Amino acid sequence: MEEHTHKEESLKKVSGLYKDWFLDYASYVILDRAIPSIFDGFKPVQRRIMHSMRELEDGRYNKVANIVGNTMKYHPHGDASITDAMVQIGQKELLIDTQGNWGNIYTGDSAAAARYIEARLTPFALEVVFNPKTTDWAKSYDGRNNEPIDLPVKFPLLLAQGVEGIGVGLSTKILPHNFNELLEASVKYLKGKKFEIYPDFQTAGMLDVTNYNEGQRGGKVRARARIIQKDKHTLCITELPFSKNTGELIDSIIKANEKGKIKIKKIEDNTSDKVEINILLNNDVSPDKTIDALYAFTDCEVSISPNACVIVGDKPEFLTVSEILRRNTDHTVSLLKKELEIELNELEEKWHFASLERIFIENEIYQEIKGKNSKEEVYAAIDKALKPFTKNLKREVTTEDIIRLTELPFMRISRYDRDKAEENILALEGKMEQVKHHLANLIAYAIDYFTNIQKKYGKDKERKTELRIFDTIDATKVVLANEKFYVNRAEGFIGTSLKKDEYVFDCSDIDDIITFQKDGTMKVVKVEAKTFIGKNIEHVGVFKKGDKRTVYNMIYREGKDGPYYMKRFSVTGVTRNTDYKLASDKKGSEMLYFSANPNGEAETVTVLLKPNSRVRKSKIDIDFSELAIKGRDSRGNLVTKYAVKKVDLKEEGVSTLAPRKIWFDDTVRRLNADGRGTLLGSFKGDDKILTINQNGEAKLVSFDLSNRFDDEYLILEKWNPEQAVSCIYFDGEKGIYFIKRFLLENTTNVQTFMPSEHPKSFIEFVGTSDNCTAEIIFAKDKNGKEKEPETINIDEFIAIKGIKAMGNQFVKDKVKTINITVPEPVEEIEEPELEETPESDDEIPEEGQIGDLFSSEE
Template sequence: MARSKKPEVLDDDFVENIIDIDVEEEMRSAFLEYSYSVIYSRALPDARDGLKPVQRRILFSMDELGLMPTKNHVKSSRVVGEVMGKYHPHGDLAIYDTLVRMAQDFTMRLPLVDGHGNFGSLDQGPAASRYTEARLAPAALTLTESLDENTVDFVPNYDDSLQQPSVLPAAFPNLLVNGASGIAVGMATNMPPHNLGEVVQAAVHLIKNPDCSLDDLMRFIPGPDLPMGGRIVGLEGVRDAYLSGRGSFRTRATCSIENVTPRKKGIVVTELPYMVGPEKVIDRMRDLVSSKKLQGISDVKDLSDRHHGLRLVIELKNGFNPDAVLEQLYKLTPMEESFGINNVALVDGQPRTLGLKDLLRVYTDFRIDVVRRRTAYRLGKKEDRLHLVDGLLIAILDIDEVIQIIRSSDDSGIARERLMKVFDLSEAQASYILDLQLRRLTKFSRLELEKEAEELRKEIEKLRAILADVKLLHKVVCDELLAIAKEYGTPRRTVLLEASGETKTAKSATPLEIADDPCWVLLSSTGLVARTTNADPLGTDGNRRKHDAIVAAARTSARGEFGVVTSTGRLFRVSALELPHLVDTHEAPVLDGGAPLAAFVDLAPGEKVLTVTSLRADSPGLALGTAAGVVKRVNPDYANKPIMEVITLKADDVVVGAVELQTGTEELVFVTNEAQLLHFNADGVRPQGRTGGGVAGIKLGKGAHVIHFGSVSRDGVVVTGAGHPSSPDGEITSLKVAPFAEFPAKGRATAGVRAHRFLRGENHLTFAWVGSAPARAADATGKAITLPPADGKRDGSGDTAPGQIAAIGTTAPYTDVSADASASEVAEQTPVSAAEESAEGTLSLFDGDDA
């Protein structure tokens, strides 16, 4: 037991009074009172308007201050002071925090406050209230409209000096749209936001079909719609919450795997889970990387801004599988979070846990009552106005007598009684006539009054019909809801995934590190490079759009190296692991995104990339041809250097072609600008070391030079294009395609045979290509060009060119072999067959139609 003792006083009239009370009972009573105050007055939202008391008081105060969306912003501290002084007997920090949250578009799906200034972010708090400004958002007006039409009950404020609404009219289901969170005593609420359009459609459906099932409502509301988007994985918990009021779901960040640099892959995050900020994710990643619990990440950059939104770039180390790293991020970082749904709200002043149908039912019943009360209020106003107009019309019909009665009366009271008696008017009508201005006593005013009376009777009839017909009342509610959804609704931002949502570990799913599997390195005519493991690296499906042509391919492994040969006779070693990867499909490879080869090698001014080659020591090596007619076979004893010379060139000479020999028995081909073609067997050229200068390949006339060097088998084709002396460099005026078998072999260091007969005005070849069929041509942008049939004669003239060809590629030499296959094994394999050539039959090394 405890005693409560009043202070002693000196006055003898007062006697010391000690009351014995039970401590347990006192604590129970005080705790219950405190709990009730927290639950009812602070922490839990009302299921009707979806607002906590402080939120409701802020919106009501701003409405009273006239802070409309069309007016200027005012200091937030002014709003806080108004709310605290009149309605909310709590601290200013709590009021300002609530005001800030109602203005944050990443917290609320439909913000209710239009903030100006620094209202914070997911990682940082807002500026002080003296630095920010606020006004009502347009959507907030739909919550406070018709407050003056007896739509809701008003209650006294904390000191009984003012009246405040017990609930706002709420023209849309705010509790579902914006969600709620709060912690009371012994209970809490946590409700996710939803899409306005979906919620309104469900509410309308419930009004029209009161006995509908939860599945019917979920056809309109399949799941939450979070302000920052993201992905919800697994909807089982969502349905549980919609059924019982309790459940959970997991949200994931929205990510894509991109080439953040030509040499590196990265994970780009554009949307994070609800209420997760980028700094939180970055800090967690850095902790995991430093503790070696997360592998494969080299750097994290936050490139977010106000104009482009969130952009978090996670750079990956070469050799790690992006999909596996992403799985680790989902498992170990806040890029995947769980949201627990607990739909606790006040219904008739009592906290209840509500499912989706119950939430909608409470709101729709409330909104129907609001519209009924508003209609009754408007009906009363219209009837009162019609009563006055009818009295005024009676007076105007005999206005002279009305004036005489007023003039002959001693005071207004006597005049009112005489008017009521003579014209059979009510007291309200008589008073209104006494207040009438003389300028209203015109003929035109009488016509206006008669028109007004007619319109009032029509409006009264409509309002009475709404009150008399429940279906008509429901139609008004539904029409208003649909109008608000049309005006303020936005498309869904959150993607819903039906999967179970279990995060796979890297160990049980995708391997973390990229395996050292055999692969192909492909070079396109526009200088893009990629690697693929597809059996047909060049794609022979024949159903592709206009795309770049593949001009070279080299076999290696994913963690191996390949060579890049340039026009200056240099060979660069490049890691295949750094290249973009073509994804295997059943039809043909689809590239994630090609990269310019120039990003991997440092070229000198004027230096050009000719081909890519494997660096296998057991291969027949490289064959090079120069503009001066020199040919060289390079021994495959490449030094372990990043850059090396593979031929010693004479002054002003350049390499015009380089090919990787597959068997060592291919036919090497020279084509000159004078239309001379010479081919001979590669066996006739003795291999040399890297410093060798080569041997004579083709005999050139005065002023002649080689424009093409390559290798071919007997089923190849020869493509030549001639030009006029006055034509721009590289322009083709006539094009000829002939079978390679038409051209007889000649000895090395001879002049060869004529490959193209010039038409009038033509005097040189501007383009030539010799290779295995089928040939695929592309222009400078990578667009495919259809070549004519290979039926031209060896020394025949060409036909009109179908387009300006920049490069030609082939599929035949490249077959699906492992990186360690021997030359004899390669020779025994059958070339890949190609589909019928068309303008769409080339492969893309980039996203889009153009390079």
């Protein structure tokens, strides 16, 4: 039986190894792959591509595949990553001169294969990026080649190109900036002046840099596509937001359309070398509102969070873009100084040898070579012969100098021109003085350098991205009403799925819904398919946060047998899914009357009391306009302590709020308060809108936003009761022009002012402005003569008469044309907004102010 021997198994903890390995890996990813160096602005792969291109540079284009293959000597991560990095640099159109299909930054199309496309360095790159004399070198990964630690870039390249990378535990995102603005900022910095720099993108678009925070962590910018309106039914995207291409943008628009956020008929992509995305709209859709909706619900607006993380030395740092520019500029100055010092040293060496050569030839020291048997004897003899003449040289003569002298060609010695040699030495001395001057005035030299770079390469690099402060778009105001909303009042359900119950309105899926119940309970909920609110729902509406113009009028009973109160209130902010008791917490409280008024209207109601011997009047009229708008939690004013039979509406009311600005959107023929279209003015109370059509029909309508104006109008404006309407019309029956001025009555009925119904009759001009003038251009008479034009003041020509009057004959002679001049309108003086009583739980109800008049005894 064999004897088995077991060696002791040794145990070793691996936790320490994992820790070291992870740190090594993290450091490698951060330093050697993901994060750029602050000095040259390159990640390692980009730096190696540029170095490889400089190696291959001969002025002609190289196949990208050839460049990638050469770069693999320095970058051990495969050809695909090198090709992708090279394409990204080439698409920025700064360092690489490209040929072939390098992809499209607008459409997102990828570049052709590396074997088909070609590249070479741009003149800018050759001048600014490379200088072997100032480059620090290190061995490549396999030790066979040298590669630059940092390229000696004399330009804030990191900020010009931008960069994005993800390391282990940190990331970087530096946005690209404008070429010329960076150079100007560097000059300002060197002059000791303040500067600001902001991003600029190849895809142009618009940018809000309000919260840019100089590119630091925590900052944010908003980029938008440029959207123009081609006509009433077509929008066109002509510029893209940063980081988005046309495909991504169109996908986001289609998704928003499918979700009902926007409403479009068709989308066409005609992008080639310029962006052109046409969005066709339906006839009932507002272009202005759609533009806002595109920014709110699609990638037409994107938010970008910059994060300026760079490698400084051998560790990452988080900086501002201003600090990066300052350090880049300082680094450029140090490189320029280093180049000048190298140049000065080279000039001094040239001067030294030129002077030594002149001494050697003019004094025929070369004759000392004769008779010498060895190099050492030759060198020693020449050295001895030179000593009497070398006192004025800048350094001692070395053996290397003597060797160079002995290597001078015989023909050069024999054809030596003393004057030409003297000129050469003087020229070198002049250059040396110039370099010394530059070194003594280094900042001025650096400023000239930056200025010259801008003159040479900045002609076609103007800012593309427009800086603009964006308005914050309220999504609830621009989203389409894409859902139908229903209510089951008896059972207390609301929602979009109750299609068998009562339809109340259209809304969007992001709206809030406000509900009021018979017992005075209010609740706000989100739009859902089906939501239980509570039985006996009195009112359902779309709730807008901060809405001070919607006023609710209410009469309720406090408790089962308590007194009756009335109040007016608005609801500006609430907590969703919370019950608010607006009548009273007492059991049995009930609303007897409720109205929701979108523009603060105050109606008159009649309160009918139950028969009671103590009551003098069984009927009470209440005008809500006499009641102040209080907080929703206030008790309100006392109506009566006696039992109420019912409350009836007596008369519709008008708005009691401050004036409201109203616009008219000609595309959808609707009024709005959101600033879309033409401003009609500030409206309040019973202010009206005047419309006049081509048939001579004038009509006054309210400024309710639900009104539609589907006809074509000659006039659509805010009505001024004291402003006369002027009209010049052609009477087809009589064949002459008439003029009339009249006032309109305050009625909602159509008022016709065109006396003639002849088919050839037409309105030449109608307007409401004072001091309009009419220039009459006469037709030629039978003899071919043309009467001199006349200009009249319409207000002075005729007085105000009745609307049915025919008016005065305007002109006897035949008219060729009538040119009307309307004075610039006088701006409307806005009334100040009235401060409304804030909502508070501590408000004191105004009891007894009106209620005491309605009861005989208390």
